[in-house]
Amino acid sequence: MSTVTGRFAPSPSGRMHLGNAFSCLLAWLSVRSAGGRMLLRIEDLDPDRCRPDYAQQVEADLRWLGLDWDEGGMDGETACCQSRRREIYAHYLNLLQEDGLLYPCFCTRGELHAASAPHASDGTPLYPGTCRRLSPEEQTRRATLRRPALRIRVPDREIAFTDRLQGAYRENLARDCGDFILRRSDGVHAYQLAVVVDDGLLGVTQVVRGRDLLTSAPRQLWLQEILDFPHPTYAHVPLLLSADGRRLSKRDSALDLGAIRASGRTPESVVGSLAFWSGLIDRPQAISAKELIPLFSWDKVRREDVRLGQNLPAF
Ligand code: GLU
Numbered sequence: 001m002s003t004v005t006g007r008f009a010p011s012p013s014g015r016m017h018l019g020n021a022f023s024c025l026l027a028w029l030s031v032r033s034a035g036g037r038m039l040l041r042i043e044d045l046d047p048d049r050c051r052p053d054y055a056q057q058v059e060a061d062l063r064w065l066g067l068d069w070d071e072g073g074m075d076g077e078t079a080c081c082q083s084r085r086r087e088i089y090a091h092y093l094n095l096l097q098e099d100g101l102l103y104p105c106f107c108t109r110g111e112l113h114a115a116s117a118p119h120a121s122d123g124t125p126l127y128p129g130t131c132r133r134l135s136p137e138e139q140t141r142r143a144t145l146r147r148p149a150l151r152i153r154v155p156d157r158e159i160a161f162t163d164r165l166q167g168a169y170r171e172n173l174a175r176d177c178g179d180f181i182l183r184r185s186d187g188v189h190a191y192q193l194a195v196v197v198d199d200g201l202l203g204v205t206q207v208v209r210g211r212d213l214l215t216s217a218p219r220q221l222w223l224q225e226i227l228d229f230p231h232p233t234y235a236h237v238p239l240l241l242s243a244d245g246r247r248l249s250k251r252d253s254a255l256d257l258g259a260i261r262a263s264g265r266t267p268e269s270v271v272g273s274l275a276f277w278s279g280l281i282d283r284p285q286a287i288s289a290k291e292l293i294p295l296f297s298w299d300k301v302r303r304e305d306v307r308l309g310q311n312l313p314a315f
Pocket of ligand 1 (some may be wrong): 010208213
């Protein structure tokens with residue numbers, strides 16, 4: 001039996017758009033073409049952005065596209081919703097705390113953005129280390145005024161890996177990333193922690209996701225190492241860009257699955273467009289996700305982002 005385990009990890013913060021469908025199709029094909037196990041994990045930790053009805057829609061849209069999974073989702077015994085796994089994240093956070101790797105950070109968002117610090121690889125301000133060396137007395141005093149976030153102290157170390165599509169990538173954690181947050185001041189566990197714990201505990205061996213998350217991989221590889229989880233392989237797939245060159249977002253409602261389904265397009269025509277843009281087929285044609293399985297190979301998948309024209313191909 002194949003030992004490949006992959007996952008869909010959507011955040012239910014809106015309707016799925018074509019870019020999300022593009023990454024999900026490639027993640028699914030990579031697993032199914034290897035006879036592997038596919039998991040669905042609903043990444044709904046942020047109560048300000050995520051809603052259960054969006055999660056249901058994501059599941060319905062995946063099914064409509066012809067993409068299935070073996071475990072996870074919202075229902076059933078094998079449900080995997082991050083919002084139901086908070087105690088698990090708290091446990092791993094505790095291990096890191098016991099190792100002395102965490103410290104409370106009292107900086108406000110405004111303070112972080114005001115500091116003219118250089119930017120980290122993901123575009124956010126590099127944390128200047130303001131709260132790194134607060135004395136225990138100062139920490140206690142400040143905690144009476146404001147609930148802190150928890151940050152992890154990163155080492156001055158280079159993390160390098162080879163991405164299946166993007167090739168060699170490296171980052172020095174201290175220089176390019178900085179100490180990062182593992183629990184927000186409102187108590188919500190951070191994506192970086194949850195994703196590592198879940199991929200580790202669920203036995204994920206390959207991560208296929210959008211290229212915008214490439215810069216998260218070094219942090220995740222390092223956390224896997226200190227939490228003693230094996231490293232999965234990574235493939236960061238191209239992003240779909242709007243006609244004016246912006247990355248598609250949940251605000252591009254004309255390109256979300258709701259609008260596309262309402263326009264009367266069939267799943268095969270949508271999957272055919274995605275497959276054509278990815279490089280898996282060399283002319284636009286209607287095709288089902290299942291029919292693509294024997295055609296899948298990472299060697300055919302393009303690395304560059306795909307800029308969509310004003311009109312989607314109609315077939
Ligand atoms: N939940 C993330 C997203 O929707 C994906 C995280 C991941 O694949 O690691 O962008």
